[in-house]
Amino acid sequence: xxxxxxxxxxxxxxxxxxxTINCTYTATGYPSLFWYVQYPxxxxxxxxxxxxxxxxxxxxxxxxxxxxxxxxxxxxxxxxQVSDSAVYFCALSDQGGSEKLxxxxxxxxxxxx
Amino acid sequence: xxxxxxxxxxxxxQMGNDKSIxxxxxxxxxxxxxxxxxxxxxxxxxxSYNNKELIINETVPNRFSPKSPDKAHxxxxxxxxELGDSAVYFCASSAYNEQFFGPGTRLTVL
Numbered sequence: 001x002x003x004x005x006x007x008x009x010x011x012x013x014x015x016x017x018x019x020t021i022n023c024t025y026t027a028t029g030y031p032s033l034f035w036y037v038q039y040p041x042x043x044x045x046x047x048x049x050x051x052x053x054x055x056x057x058x059x060x061x062x063x064x065x066x067x068x069x070x071x072x073x074x075x076x077x078x079x080x081q082v083s084d085s086a087v088y089f090c091a092l093s094d095q096g097g098s099e100k101l102x103x104x105x106x107x108x109x110x111x112x113x
Numbered sequence: 114x115x116x117x118x119x120x121x122x123x124x125x126x127q128m129g130n131d132k133s134i135x136x137x138x139x140x141x142x143x144x145x146x147x148x149x150x151x152x153x154x155x156x157x158x159x160x161s162y163n164n165k166e167l168i169i170n171e172t173v174p175n176r177f178s179p180k181s182p183d184k185a186h187x188x189x190x191x192x193x194x195e196l197g198d199s200a201v202y203f204c205a206s207s208a209y210n211e212q213f214f215g216p217g218t219r220l221t222v223l
Contacts, residue, residue, distance in 0.1 A: 032210050043203060044214040087154055099144060099207050100169055103156040
């Protein structure tokens with residue numbers, strides 16, 4: 001079945017550091033790929049998405065590129081802020097019509113001033 | 114303005130009780146979901162409904178029964194609560210391959 005593997009945290013960075021959170025997937029067909037963010041005590045918010053190979057999703061300084069050849073969708077940000085501290089989830093969408101999301105285990109990011 | 118809302122936000126109850134969590138979306142979406150997030154933050158789909166009809170049931174114990182009175186609502190009823198049911202439950206709705214999540218309901222079973 002479909003699955004998502006993302007790097008386990010926690011990840012601790014200083015403000016303005018470069019961030020990479022690795023995500024790889026296993027899927028049949030051509031899934032859509034997503035990054036969701038969960039701030040402390042809140043629900044999930046869509047951060048960015050890509051629906052086909054070589055698409056780049058971007059939002060709030062975060063980027064991820066859909067790489068079919070390496071089945072990856074790594075999240076990057078050039079300069080993190082304290083306000084980016086959250087749990088980040090990589091996910092894929094089953095293209096079988098149900099649109100259900102399969103999530104990775106989440107990566108907790110803490111950014112220190 | 115809230116797109117997907119859930120009530121209650123917190124629910125503390127004793128083992129063996131029956132409880133319900135309500136979810137409403139005002140986005141006009143046809144598809145709604147329930148997800149469970151365990152203590153390690155792992156998220157897993159439980160159910161999906163499309164226009165009031167069940168389309169996904171991910172091997173969830175039959176103590177869990179979703180009910181969709183109309184396409185804007187998807188409630189979750191849980192019978193005979195167990196300690197292992199303690200988790201955060203998220204409702205979501207979707208359209209055009211994008212899901213919108215509610216704020217979650219933290220269920221604690223004592």
